[in-house]
Amino acid sequence: MASSLARLTEIRRALPLAAAALLVGALLVPMWKITLTAPQYPGQELLIELYAYPRLGGDFAEVHGLNKYAGFYFPDPVYVDPNYAVSEAAIDVPEWLLGPVVFIALALTGAFVAFAPTVRKLKAGLTAQFAGTIAVFVGMFAFIQYRLYQAGHSLDPDAPLRGIEGFTPPLLGPYAVANISGFAWFGPGGYMTVLAVGLLAVAYLARDTEATVDEIPALARTVPGSIRDAIPGRNAASSDDRQATDRSADRDRDRGGDHAR
Amino acid sequence: MTRHTQQSADDEEPDEQQRESADGFDSLLPGIRRRDFMKAGAAIGGLSGLSGCTSLLSGDGVEGTASASKVNNSVPPGEHDEYYALLSGGQAGDVRVYGLPSMRELIRIPVFNYDASRGYGFDDESKQMLEDAGGYTWGDTHHPRISQTDGDYDGRFAYVNDKANGRMARIDLTYFETDAIVDIPNQQGTHGACAQLPDTDLIFGAGEFRTPIPNDGSGDLEDPDSYGSVLAAINPESMNVEWEVLIDGNMDNGDGSKEGRYFFTSAYNTEEAATESGMTRADRDDVKAFDIPRIEAAVEAGNYEMINEVPVVDGRKDSPLNQGDDPVVHYIPTPKSPHGVSVTPDNEYVIVSGKLDPTASVIDIDKIDEVDDPTDAIVGQPKLGLGPLHTAYDGRGHAYTTLFIDSQVVKWDIEEAVEADARSESPVIEKIDVHYNPGHLIAAESYTEDPAGDWLISLNKLSKDRFLPVGPQHPENDQLIYIGDDEEGMQLVKDSPAQAEPHDASICHKSKLDPAKTYDPEDLELDYTAEGEETMERVEEDRVEIEMYSTRNHYGFQEMVVQEGDTVEMQVTNIETTSDMLHSVAIPEHDVHMRVAPQETRKVTFTADEPGVYWIYCAHFCSALHLEMRSRLIVKPEA
Numbered sequence: 001m002a003s004s005l006a007r008l009t010e011i012r013r014a015l016p017l018a019a020a021a022l023l024v025g026a027l028l029v030p031m032w033k034i035t036l037t038a039p040q041y042p043g044q045e046l047l048i049e050l051y052a053y054p055r056l057g058g059d060f061a062e063v064h065g066l067n068k069y070a071g072f073y074f075p076d077p078v079y080v081d082p083n084y085a086v087s088e089a090a091i092d093v094p095e096w097l098l099g100p101v102v103f104i105a106l107a108l109t110g111a112f113v114a115f116a117p118t119v120r121k122l123k124a125g126l127t128a129q130f131a132g133t134i135a136v137f138v139g140m141f142a143f144i145q146y147r148l149y150q151a152g153h154s155l156d157p158d159a160p161l162r163g164i165e166g167f168t169p170p171l172l173g174p175y176a177v178a179n180i181s182g183f184a185w186f187g188p189g190g191y192m193t194v195l196a197v198g199l200l201a202v203a204y205l206a207r208d209t210e211a212t213v214d215e216i217p218a219l220a221r222t223v224p225g226s227i228r229d230a231i232p233g234r235n236a237a238s239s240d241d242r243q244a245t246d247r248s249a250d251r252d253r254d255r256g257g258d259h260a261r
Numbered sequence: 262m263t264r265h266t267q268q269s270a271d272d273e274e275p276d277e278q279q280r281e282s283a284d285g286f287d288s289l290l291p292g293i294r295r296r297d298f299m300k301a302g303a304a305i306g307g308l309s310g311l312s313g314c315t316s317l318l319s320g321d322g323v324e325g326t327a328s329a330s331k332v333n334n335s336v337p338p339g340e341h342d343e344y345y346a347l348l349s350g351g352q353a354g355d356v357r358v359y360g361l362p363s364m365r366e367l368i369r370i371p372v373f374n375y376d377a378s379r380g381y382g383f384d385d386e387s388k389q390m391l392e393d394a395g396g397y398t399w400g401d402t403h404h405p406r407i408s409q410t411d412g413d414y415d416g417r418f419a420y421v422n423d424k425a426n427g428r429m430a431r432i433d434l435t436y437f438e439t440d441a442i443v444d445i446p447n448q449q450g451t452h453g454a455c456a457q458l459p460d461t462d463l464i465f466g467a468g469e470f471r472t473p474i475p476n477d478g479s480g481d482l483e484d485p486d487s488y489g490s491v492l493a494a495i496n497p498e499s500m501n502v503e504w505e506v507l508i509d510g511n512m513d514n515g516d517g518s519k520e521g522r523y524f525f526t527s528a529y530n531t532e533e534a535a536t537e538s539g540m541t542r543a544d545r546d547d548v549k550a551f552d553i554p555r556i557e558a559a560v561e562a563g564n565y566e567m568i569n570e571v572p573v574v575d576g577r578k579d580s581p582l583n584q585g586d587d588p589v590v591h592y593i594p595t596p597k598s599p600h601g602v603s604v605t606p607d608n609e610y611v612i613v614s615g616k617l618d619p620t621a622s623v624i625d626i627d628k629i630d631e632v633d634d635p636t637d638a639i640v641g642q643p644k645l646g647l648g649p650l651h652t653a654y655d656g657r658g659h660a661y662t663t664l665f666i667d668s669q670v671v672k673w674d675i676e677e678a679v680e681a682d683a684r685s686e687s688p689v690i691e692k693i694d695v696h697y698n699p700g701h702l703i704a705a706e707s708y709t710e711d712p713a714g715d716w717l718i719s720l721n722k723l724s725k726d727r728f729l730p731v732g733p734q735h736p737e738n739d740q741l742i743y744i745g746d747d748e749e750g751m752q753l754v755k756d757s758p759a760q761a762e763p764h765d766a767s768i769c770h771k772s773k774l775d776p777a778k779t780y781d782p783e784d785l786e787l788d789y790t791a792e793g794e795e796t797m798e799r800v801e802e803d804r805v806e807i808e809m810y811s812t813r814n815h816y817g818f819q820e821m822v823v824q825e826g827d828t829v830e831m832q833v834t835n836i837e838t839t840s841d842m843l844h845s846v847a848i849p850e851h852d853v854h855m856r857v858a859p860q861e862t863r864k865v866t867f868t869a870d871e872p873g874v875y876w877i878y879c880a881h882f883c884s885a886l887h888l889e890m891r892s893r894l895i896v897k898p899e900a
Contacts, residue, residue, distance in 0.1 A: 065813050
């Protein structure tokens with residue numbers, strides 16, 4: 001059993017675990033943030049923070065006051081009372097409730113894969129998880145972007161202000177509506193999620209090696225050499241470089257041998 | 262504090278300026294920071310003075326800086342002034358806040374007057390405060406003084422007197438609003454006002470008008486000899502009068518020595534007369550130097566008489582407390598009906614302006630308690646001009662004194678005045694015409710231990726022909742003078758009209774004030790009413806209590822129904838958190854305008870005695886739906 005625990009220091013097993021921790025941690029902080037500037041707020045940015053579940057942070061009350069003029073509302077999660085006032089005319093976004101489910105499911109998958117009993121299952125798990133995670137997030141992005149389009153094109157006809165055209169706030173990037181400039185970007189949770197996906201990618205790439213996390217610095221040093229070696233015409237690199245590469249190749253072979261046993 | 266570093270920065274400026282201007286008029290480009298421009302102006306002024314005798318500047322350099330050498334006080338749109346100036350409003354009863362050097366009026370702080378724009382005197386709290394302070398509708402503010410710590414402005418409070426009704430008020434400089442007023446017992450015509458320095462331990466009000474004490478109809482009302490005048494010492498925190506000192510003669514202006522021992526007042530009625538000719542008869546009137554520790558010791562020892570619940574110490578010349586070597590009040594005769602009194606920044610001297618004599622008297626503070634003949638403490642007496650009234654300082658050893666009759670400001674050298682013979686004109690450096698008849702003048706941070714020495718305002722009593730005519734009441738004229746360049750001399754920069762009638766002022770660098778942008782609900786007496794917590798309750802048969810909020814663009818209640826004759830207590834919280842998002846509660850035909858700034862809670866109590874419908878509305882333009890921000894007060898007729 002000790003060896004089974006020791007295996008968890010392997011990059012391909014440790015990183016999915018770390019990713020799982022990041023994905024769970026990301027639920028505690030805002031996933032996404034929108035900063036707004038407007039002439040009537042000189043020297044000030046209004047900030048809206050959005051969590052993976054129906055909750056807002058920052059200056060949402062102030063922004064709600066502005067949104068009212070245009071009839072653009074924060075979405076209605078339908079089944080729960082969020083921490084902000086929900087307008088009658090807001091679009092329904094019940095799936096917002098499922099955010100934590102997705103993140104926890106992905107985290108559990110990571111843990112499940114990390115403890116895979118055999119290398120074959122581990123490799124399959126890493127591949128499936130990486131592909132699945134990408135698929136889930138791409139799908140989620142697309143869906144949220146659709147909801148943003150929907151919200152920006154469902155301006156309340158009873159709103160006081162005329163002359164605001166429908167608009168599509170981007171999930172990431174700048175936009176403008178009326179005299180307000182907005183910029184949407186990752187919140188801390190978003191960055192944690194990106195990092196988690198990155199770790200899963202590395203784990204996937206390292207699926208064939210038993211290298212452990214404490215070897216990562218050494219491996220990282222060899223990467224430039226490997227790249228140089230991979231470039232045609234650079235094989236006449238210094239013998240030192242070649243030796244280093246050879247050593248690293250030997251080590252890989254050794255581990256392959258261990259693995260074969 | 263920062264003056265010396267600023268000085269040295271200025272000293273280094275010429276080379277840099279020369280370099281910049283030589284290759285392209287940098288100092289004239291738009292967008293240059295105001296301060297740089299000012300410094301550049303000062304430096305160029307200095308350079309121009311030198312340029313005649315040195316070859317520092319090439320012809321091009323002079324050409325390029327020529328237009329910048331004129332002192333420019335303009336502050337470009339969107340930029341801030343360097344200084345706050347608090348100017349008394351006189352009969353207006355308020356304090357005006359200016360930005361310097363632009364001389365733009367930033368706001369007015371109502372003190373003894375009512376001001377609907379700020380809801381002052383309309384909400385229950387301020388209305389009650391004005392009521393408790395005598396219930397007058399006006400006051401006559403003269404001397405706004407900013408509180409100090411360690412001899413420098415601390416930006417906490419300003420204090421200002423009401424000469425008309427014998428009161429002293431405190432202005433909270435976090436919120437720029439009056440938060441306390443004391444109606445000073447036993448005193449009429451509270452004039453000179455200043456603090457015990459360096460830490461503002463007491464606020465003093467000097468009684469100008471002699472009256473019977475107590476002034477309740479008892480005693481001999483006809484004989485002025487039986488009248489008296491007191492100095493009042495007020496606790497700056499509680500605003501209670503701690504003690505008073507009864508003196509001979511009267512008092513005019515006042516200032517405190519920087520280390521806290523003395524408070525000085527000028528005087529013009531040693532004669533104790535009741536007519537103009539009587540008051541001007543004597544050639545000398547007594548400047549009083551109140552020895553604060555000795556007075557406090559006398560109070561401590563029980564050497565006082567309780568009058569109107571205030572311990573009054575006898576500080577008259579024949580008082581037992583003034584016999585011997587440790588008098589509580591020194592009487593220093595100075596010519597003639599002296600008016601302005603101010604202590605030099607280094608605390609060496611107190612300078613008293615002669616008013617009806619062309620001299621100022623320089624009194625050595627350390628000598629006051631040493632000399633046998635009090636006039637021996639007068640160590641200088643320069644002849645300045647006609648009608649010297651008030652003196653301010655630049656921190657470089659110069660004094661600036663207004664000459665009321667000559668319509669001039671005279672700049673003179675303090676040490677030179679001490680060296681020179683009495684009535685010598687040699688200490689005078691220069692004079693500048695002002696328009697017209699200056700009263701007070703004030704230099705930047707002149708009342709601190711470290712004046713800034715750049716700007717000076719001459720608060721002139723008459724403007725005559727200086728502005729477009731606006732009827733028989735001419736505006737006053739506050740003139741801005743640049744004093745930062747000793748080579749170039751005083752330079753008149755701007756005329757600034759003012760509603761009658763400014764007297765004294767204080768100028769404080771902006772870095773020393775920290776005004777709030779919104780209220781902190783913790784600082785207010787009344788409880789915050791959040792959205793959803795609004796209540797309307799009939800607490801008595803004819804009394805309705807309402808607690809609600811206001812926000813863009815509605816009130817907590819869209820309608821409020823009461824019965825004719827009801828007393829309505831309406832408490833409103835502005836729940837906005839954004840700065841400058843003011844709302845108000847204006848109730849037609851009920852004499853109500855209550856301002857509520859962001860996070861502020863105020864209450865107004867009124868009687869709904871006329872049945873009908875009244876549209877409560879927001880009178881501070883708040884947003885695009887401002888006009889729609891209304892609520893109905895429905896007053897149902899009695900059955």
